[in-house]
Each structure stands twice: as structure tokens, then as C-alpha cells.
Amino acid sequence: MPRTRAGFTLAVIAAASLTGCGVGGAGTGSSQQTVASDAPLKGAITFQTWSLKNDKFTPYFTALIKDFETQHPGTTVNWVDQPGDGYADKVSSQVTSDSLPDVINLPQDIAHSVAKVGGLLDLSKNVPTLAQDYVHSGVAAYTYPDLGGDGFAFPWYLGTDVSFWNKAMLQRDGLDPAKLPKTFDELVAQAKVMHDASGGKDYLMSRPPGLSDIVNSGTPLMTPDGKKFDFSSAPAAAMLDKYTAAYAAGYLPSNVLTSTYEGNSALFTKQEVAWTTGGGNYIQSTTQSNPTLAPQIVPSPALDTPPLYVQGISVAAKSKNLPLALAFGRFVTDDANQKAFIKLAPGFLPGSAASANDPAYSKSDGTAQGDASVIAYQDMQKAVIFTPPVWTDAMNTFLNQQVALAMTGKESAKQALDNAVSRANQLLGQ
Structure with missing residues (x-):
């Protein structure tokens, strides 16, 4: 699972920006909408990941979706996974064709380009506890001063040096x-x-x-x-x-x-x-x-x-089922599901604030590797994306x-x- 300073994913690296793919200009303002917190959860949504459909992660996502659908009868989550190569171009095409998935895995740079054209829901307007539920560095990574939003993704899996x-x-x-x-x-x-x-x-x-x-x-x-x-x-x-x-x-x-x-x-x-x-x-x-x-x-x-490396889960502003999309985005990134995901991805860290209470990240076993794991979690708290x-x-x-x-x-x-x-x-x- 390679990683670079420009951004990372569990299986492939892509540093391309949508700004160079024809998606740019001023935002439409659709990202500023507010989703009713008491809206019933029903219907179907599409969930897109980036190069994570394989023998290692497919069983995890299959069980995750089944668990969510069981907790919320009458809902359906359709999971699609895009190959690593050309992901920015694929997302650009989805934006321009109004086919962006309801819930989507995006790195910080691609998320910025989609948010710039009003394509992502501003989570700070819809999740009052965003700053308390997720690590500060991860929330800050998806806060863009030029767009005025305070969080265009739930921090999902993170890395640092x-x-x-x-x-x-x-x-x-x-x-x-x-x-x-x-x-x-x-x-x-x-x-x-x-x-x-x-x-x-x-x-x-x-x-x-x-x-x-x-x-x-x-x-x-x-x-x-x-x-x-x-x-x-x-x-x-x-x-x-x-x-x-x-x-x-x-x-x-x-x-x-x-x-x-x-x-x-x-x-x-x-x-x-x-x-x-x-x-x-x-x-x-x-x-x-x-x-x-x-x-x-x-x-x-x-x-x-x-330095901070981060992948996030965003919600499409134009989703036709925003209540369900927002609920599933939070479910994917809640503390229990994040930590279960990270167990399959050694070297990465969960973006949930509650993970700080997990001994795996707070207490070394006395070995050099144990020390390094705790140091990495501590570094992540104050890490920033330099690029x-x-x-x-x-x-x-x-x-x-x-x-x-x-x-x-x-x-x-x-x-x-x-x-x-x-x-x-x-x-x-x-």
C-alpha cells in the first residue's frame, strides 16, 4: 500500500487535480444546504470507494453495508469501486454529467475541486458535532478558506510521518x-x-x-x-x-x-x-x-x-436522497467502523476522535514498533497537509x-x- 507526500490511497496514488480536468469556476452554493435531521431514512444511494475492491477489503464493505441496511429497513446501499488509475478524471466526468455518487471517497485535493463547483455538501452545516467527533487535523484538511466551508468530508483513514x-x-x-x-x-x-x-x-x-x-x-x-x-x-x-x-x-x-x-x-x-x-x-x-x-x-x-495524509468520505450536494447519504457517511466513519477498517490497513490511523481512547494508539507495548505506533497517533493530532x-x-x-x-x-x-x-x-x- 504505497503512499506519497502528495496524497495517498490504500492501493494507488493519484496527485491529479480536477482543476486541470475541466472542473473549475465559482461554486454554485448548493453545498450550503441543510439536511433535515429528522428526515426518515429510506430508499437507495450509491457509495463509491477508490481502489478498495479486493480480497482484503470486499468482505469488510459487504458486511458494513449489510449492517447498515439491517439497522435501517427499507434502505439500499449500492457499492461501486473505481480503479486507482484515472480517478480524478473519473470523478470529473461524474461531476460534469451530474452522476456523482451520493457518498464518495475523496482525497483532499480532488474534494476541493468538486466542492469548488458546489458538488459537495458542507458537513459543518449539517453535523453540529463534526469537530468533536473527528480528529481536528482531519477536519481541517477538508476546510478550504477560498470556499468558506468548514468540512467537506468526514475524515476516514489518515497517515502521518x-x-x-x-x-x-x-x-x-x-x-x-x-x-x-x-x-x-x-x-x-x-x-x-x-x-x-x-x-x-x-x-x-x-x-x-x-x-x-x-x-x-x-x-x-x-x-x-x-x-x-x-x-x-x-x-x-x-x-x-x-x-x-x-x-x-x-x-x-x-x-x-x-x-x-x-x-x-x-x-x-x-x-x-x-x-x-x-x-x-x-x-x-x-x-x-x-x-x-x-x-x-x-x-x-x-x-x-x-505532515498529514488523509482520505475522506464526502456527501454529494446534489444527491436525491441526502438524509440517507448523510446518515451512511456518518456510519462508515463512526468510531467502531473506522477502527475495524484500520485493522485491515496497518500503518494508517482512524479519523474518529474517540479512537484516542484505544490502547493501540495511546499506550506502547514497550517495543520500538509500539513506540512508533503511539508517536504516529500523537503526530497525527497536530499534522497538517503541506501541499x-x-x-x-x-x-x-x-x-x-x-x-x-x-x-x-x-x-x-x-x-x-x-x-x-x-x-x-x-x-x-x-
Whole structure:
């Protein structure tokens, strides 16, 4: 079940945005409607998931739907599952043809595009306890300042990053595994110690900066109304200057800015670098794939602010059976059903607030893996999605190019960020 920084699903990744698929423009306002809380539940609805129909999850959804229909006689839930590839295009087609399913699994970026044209019900207008029933970070992920809504999906399954360290490498180079970095500045300081002690053979840092580093400098990526990019700040430039200095001093692999760079995780697996990030079950999965490395791994909270990855359950604003759709959306994402689903998906976390009372997320069994699971749940509470829903691959490519120019001394950090902001806004306007 792969995962990326741009968004995730249990079986496939898709970072495409509907904004680029012909769905855009001002909202219609239909998402602001209110559903009668005492309306009878009857009739049929369609429920759509994303690449979850398989031997592992089909029995779960079959039982889930049967349970709901049994509790509400006279109702029918028709489950459809879309393949992973081309999901954004499929949803775009459903929107334009007025065939969007009543209840639909959407990642944050695609949900934004559908909500932008009035396609999703604003749950904050219909679920008074939304903020209390679901984890704050998950609700915030589907709150879009440019649209004015406070929740366009029930947070369903979530992920975040935990820091993982190679204890043997740390000790070999004079670093204490009990005093791990908590901030970017502490990371740079310890990277110098490792570099100097190993004669430049070992690395603690092994990735160039990106959007997450800009946000962690205290810089908002967009204007408060969410309509323009504006991240060329003095703190962001100072952060980039620190990366530039670290790169020049040899604290990062020399090829980190080139096409031959294998990636942070691959280098950690090879035990060429001593720090990486991953989901809460990283140690467990490494035990199976790399049993000699696993015993050396020590977990700690993500540096500064952790990233959030989230999938949600939205309700179509134009559903012909809104009371039933809303009730089923809440049922799918209630605490009991979320935790049952997560048991089938190691490494992911439930979006229900009540899950905090589950010992699986609140108390370690004393192992490194147990510690990592608890750390991941704690990280999730304060995690944020660094990538705005309108951020595109083209914007990211240009930012990476500007970062490389700055880190190799061809541009100042401020100029590189100015250029990235200008280009991002140009692309946004298109």
C-alpha cells in the first residue's frame, strides 16, 4: 500500500487535480444546504470507494453495508469501486454529467475541486458535532478558506510521518540515540557532528527542502483567502540558506539535487544515511524486508510539524436522497467502523476522535514498533497537509529547480523563492 507526500490511497496514488480536468469556476452554493435531521431514512444511494475492491477489503464493505441496511429497513446501499488509475478524471466526468455518487471517497485535493463547483455538501452545516467527533487535523484538511466551508468530508483513514533513526550509525559517530533532533536546526547541528566524525562518509540529512520546510519555517504558503501563493518570506529564505550551507559543507549526499539521487528512504535502507521518515508501521514492515536493519531503528516524533495524509468520505450536494447519504457517511466513519477498517490497513490511523481512547494508539507495548505506533497517533493530532489542493506537479517541478539553483549558489534564496511564487501564481491563473 504505497503512499506519497502528495496524497495517498490504500492501493494507488493519484496527485491529479480536477482543476486541470475541466472542473473549475465559482461554486454554485448548493453545498450550503441543510439536511433535515429528522428526515426518515429510506430508499437507495450509491457509495463509491477508490481502489478498495479486493480480497482484503470486499468482505469488510459487504458486511458494513449489510449492517447498515439491517439497522435501517427499507434502505439500499449500492457499492461501486473505481480503479486507482484515472480517478480524478473519473470523478470529473461524474461531476460534469451530474452522476456523482451520493457518498464518495475523496482525497483532499480532488474534494476541493468538486466542492469548488458546489458538488459537495458542507458537513459543518449539517453535523453540529463534526469537530468533536473527528480528529481536528482531519477536519481541517477538508476546510478550504477560498470556499468558506468548514468540512467537506468526514475524515476516514489518515497517515502521518514518524522520524526513524539508525542507532548503530548514530553511536558510531558519537551521537546519542536518546537525544534525537526535534527541530530542523537540531538536525543540521547533529548532521555536522556525524559528518565530521565519519570523515564525510556518513549522512544524517539526505533530502533537499520542499513545501514542508517552507511551512515549518513559519511561512504560510498562500494568502489568508487561499487565492494566491505568497511564501517568499525572510524565514523561508533563511531556511533555504541553511540547507545551502549544509549542502556546501557536505552534510548531504552530493547527488541529492541530481537525477541519480535514489531518495531518502532508499539510502536509509542501504544504511548510508541515519535518518528517514515513514508511517507508524515502518519498523514492522522493515522487519520483514530488511531484518538486519530493523533492530537498529529508533523512532521519534516528526521534526517540527508533521505532515498529514488523509482520505475522506464526502456527501454529494446534489444527491436525491441526502438524509440517507448523510446518515451512511456518518456510519462508515463512526468510531467502531473506522477502527475495524484500520485493522485491515496497518500503518494508517482512524479519523474518529474517540479512537484516542484505544490502547493501540495511546499506550506502547514497550517495543520500538509500539513506540512508533503511539508517536504516529500523537503526530497525527497536530499534522497538517503541506501541499495546498491547488498545488500542481508543474509548480512543484519549478520549485525544485529554483531550490537547486539556490543550493548550488546560482541564485539567492530570496530570488529563488520569488521566482517560485511568481511561477506558481502564473500557473494558478491558467
